[in-house]
Amino acid sequence: MDNAVIRKRKGLGFYLRIYRKILAQDIKSKMSYRADFIISTVGMICTNIAGFVSFWILFRNFPSVGGWGYYEMLFLYGFSLVALTPVQCLFDNNWSLRQYVYNGDFIKYCFRPMNLFFYFQSEVFDIKGLGQFTFGIGTLVYSWAKLGLAVTPLAILKTIIFLITASLVMVALQNAAAASCFWIMNSFYLLDLTMKFRDYSKYPITIFSPVFKFVFTFVVPIAFIAYYPSLVILRPEEAGVLSFISPFVGALLFYLSYKFWMYGALKYSGTGS
Amino acid sequence: MNLNIKKYFALTRASIITSLSFRLSTLIMIFGNLLYLLVVYFLWKAIYASAGTDTVNGMTFNDTLIYLVLATALFTFMEMYIVWEIGRNIQSGQIVLDLIKPMDYRQYVFWSYAGELITHFVFTFLPTFIVVSIVTHGAIPMSWNLLWFILSVFLAVSINNSIDYFVGGICLYTESIWGINIMKQVLVTLLSGATIPIAFFPEPFKTVVMYLPFQSIYNTPLLILLGKSGDTMETLSMIGVQAFWVVVMALISRGFWRLSIRQITVNGG
Numbered sequence: 036m037d038n039a040v041i042r043k044r045k046g047l048g049f050y051l052r053i054y055r056k057i058l059a060q061d062i063k064s065k066m067s068y069r070a071d072f073i074i075s076t077v078g079m080i081c082t083n084i085a086g087f088v089s090f091w092i093l094f095r096n097f098p099s100v101g102g103w104g105y106y107e108m109l110f111l112y113g114f115s116l117v118a119l120t121p122v123q124c125l126f127d128n129n130w131s132l133r134q135y136v137y138n139g140d141f142i143k144y145c146f147r148p149m150n151l152f153f154y155f156q157s158e159v160f161d162i163k164g165l166g167q168f169t170f171g172i173g174t175l176v177y178s179w180a181k182l183g184l185a186v187t188p189l190a191i192l193k194t195i196i197f198l199i200t201a202s203l204v205m206v207a208l209q210n211a212a213a214a215s216c217f218w219i220m221n222s223f224y225l226l227d228l229t230m231k232f233r234d235y236s237k238y239p240i241t242i243f244s245p246v247f248k249f250v251f252t253f254v255v256p257i258a259f260i261a262y263y264p265s266l267v268i269l270r271p272e273e274a275g276v277l278s279f280i281s282p283f284v285g286a287l288l289f290y291l292s293y294k295f296w297m298y299g300a301l302k303y304s305g306t307g308s
Numbered sequence: 309m310n311l312n313i314k315k316y317f318a319l320t321r322a323s324i325i326t327s328l329s330f331r332l333s334t335l336i337m338i339f340g341n342l343l344y345l346l347v348v349y350f351l352w353k354a355i356y357a358s359a360g361t362d363t364v365n366g367m368t369f370n371d372t373l374i375y376l377v378l379a380t381a382l383f384t385f386m387e388m389y390i391v392w393e394i395g396r397n398i399q400s401g402q403i404v405l406d407l408i409k410p411m412d413y414r415q416y417v418f419w420s421y422a423g424e425l426i427t428h429f430v431f432t433f434l435p436t437f438i439v440v441s442i443v444t445h446g447a448i449p450m451s452w453n454l455l456w457f458i459l460s461v462f463l464a465v466s467i468n469n470s471i472d473y474f475v476g477g478i479c480l481y482t483e484s485i486w487g488i489n490i491m492k493q494v495l496v497t498l499l500s501g502a503t504i505p506i507a508f509f510p511e512p513f514k515t516v517v518m519y520l521p522f523q524s525i526y527n528t529p530l531l532i533l534l535g536k537s538g539d540t541m542e543t544l545s546m547i548g549v550q551a552f553w554v555v556v557m558a559l560i561s562r563g564f565w566r567l568s569i570r571q572i573t574v575n576g577g
Contacts, residue, residue: 071484078487078494085494089503093355095510096364101354163487224336231340235347242354247346 050153057157065162076166083170086112086237101242108239109178110269115237115261116171118201123164126156126206129213133222141303151300152293182269190268196282197264203285204259205233210292217299236260252277259284315411316419323423334431341384341432348376365507370447372505374440374534379502379526381436382461385428386468386525390417391492394476395485403572414473414565425465449535456543460529463550468525470557471496477561477568501527521553 065072090112094105103111132155135141144155184190212229216222232255240248240258251258263281266274356362356369367375394417397403407413441448475492479485497503499522506527509517517523528546 068484070482071487074482074484074487075490076487078490081491082494085498088498092504092508092510092513096508097355097359099358100351101358219332224340228336228340228343231344238347238351243350247350 050149053149054153054157058160061158061160062162072162075163079163079166080170083116083167087174101239103239103241106178106181107269108237109174110182111239111261111265112237113171113174113176113178114198114265115201115233116167117175118198118260118264119205119233120164120168120171121202122205122209123167124161126209127161127164128156128159129209130226131159132213133216136216136303141300145300145303152297155300184268194268197267200282200285201260201264203289204256207285207288207292208232208255208257210289210296214292214296214299217303232257233260236262238262256284256288259288316415316422319416319419320422320426323420324427326423334427337384338432341380341436344380345377345436348380349373352376367505367507370444371534371536374444374447375501375505375530377436377440378530378533381433382464382526382529383497383502385425385433386461386465390421390469390472391475391479391489392485393417393421394472395479395489398479398483398572399485407569413569414562418469448533452540453532453535453543456547457529457533460532460547460550463547463554464525464529466554467521467550467557468496470554470561471521473565474557474561477564480568480571496522496525499523500525501530521557524550524553 087109090105090108093100094108099105100108132141135144144151147154179186208229209226212225213222215225219225235251236257240251240262243251248258258277259281263274263278266278352369352372356364356372362368394403397406403413406416409416437448441450471492475488478488482488499517499520501517501523506514506517506523528550532543532546
């Protein structure tokens with residue numbers, strides 16, 4: 036049967052059903068290494084606590100960072116942690132992409148009658164991201180309460196929309212970095228670099244000089260990961276056009292990174308073994 | 309004896325050549341470092357701007373910046389990712405082949421990574437050091453402290469290596485690499501003063517940190533290099549503390565490694 040015909044029949048329902056099945060298998064296999072799961076989760080939480088402690092030490096010595104107070108910075112930190120969850124949980128297989136590509140195993144993904152990108156990413160669900168999610172939510176709620184922000188349905192809705200935005204930007208950056216392995220050796224360093232970028236996203240963009248403000252907004256758009264989205268909630272009076280268009284920026288970046296990833300994947304011709 | 313040195317030298321040479329062949333990754337690494345330094349610069353500039361005073365806890369903006377920049381350079385140069393290597397070898401079973409090689413496993417891994425240490429020193433630490441010392445117009449004193457610094461770095465590499473082996477030993481029990489390793493990385497970078505200078509730590513915390521081995525890895529060599537280690541006696545006592553940790557950590561990690569290597573189970577092969 037023609038490939039295109041088959042492809043047409045697959046809707047969202049099909050993919051959700053498949054995802055549930057693959058997820059169950061992955062969780063089962065992870066659960067057989069229970070110690071590893073527990074240690075990884077503890078490790079993840081340690082990382083977050085260390086981030087928290089550095090903020091705490093910093094603000095014991097200094098009143099603010101470029102006009103941003105302790106709780107506002109914590110809000111940014113919590114926000115970026117929560118927004119990080121999807122990229123950590125759902126797209127973690129990107130880290131293994133280069134190994135699959137080098138040793139030729141990637142070809143197995145090319146022969147399944149479904150979306151290549153979907154199948155590849157669905158194979159791994161990283162549970163330890165959930166520990167980080169919990170920690171992030173905790174930080175977010177704590178700073179929310181300390182800042183005395185109002186809790187209205189609208190505020191919560193806004194937060195959710197802008198969290199999704201931030202996640203999309205992060206996923207997009209990671210997809211693009213991972214897909215570079217279709218062209219260059221050792222894409223690990225590029226992935227590592229995007230991870231570093233991700234870390235910088237928790238600082239307010241206003242501390243940078245105009246040139247870098249521009250770079251971090253338009254070239255490597257890390258300002259869309261936490262700064263522009265959280266402005267809407269933290270300092271609505273300062274939120275400009277960039278904050279409000281960020282959901283569209285997120286969606287566009289995700290789409291572009293997906294196209295880039297697929298372009299590389301479809302060019303892939305195996306290693307010949 | 310002569311033969312001994314020769315075989316280690318061969319390993320080191322091989323790893324220099326390997327690390328030089330990844331030119332693009334080296335470039336990306338250098339770029340990543342530059343970027344990190346920029347972020348650190350802007351961040352601390354903003355922090356000092358809001359402080360109102362020039363000196364906080366005896367550190368000026370320049371001091372802090374040099375400290376952090378060199379800490380990063382030192383980190384890229386000293387971090388050998390040995391735990392990852394041991395972990396991968398455990399999972400793939402390769403470790404069995406390495407263990408039966410006619411040389412000590414720890415020595416084997418260390419010397420095959422020593423080449424990377426050398427290339428990283430030449431390509432990351434040295435350029436950063438030169439740029440910093442030019443840009444800051446002699447904020448780094450150029451006298452005996454350089455000699456002490458080099459000695460101190462050797463001791464730091466040894467402590468770092470011992471910690472890596474201790475953590476590698478834990479991996480032999482848990483077969484979990486990622487979690488253990490990330491915990492180690494976080495603990496070491498925070499408690500060694502690589503992210504925030506130890507001078508800024510609030511009091512009870514600071515005293516505790518000074519009694520731990522981690523501060524000997526980054527804080528001690530950096531203070532010596534910056535000429536903030538006091539007179540010769542004080543510098544010597546700091547190096548003495550490092551030497552103490554070198555011995556203690558070597559003993560602990562060696563003992564623990566011996567104990568845990570019996571634990572190894574390799575599935576298939």
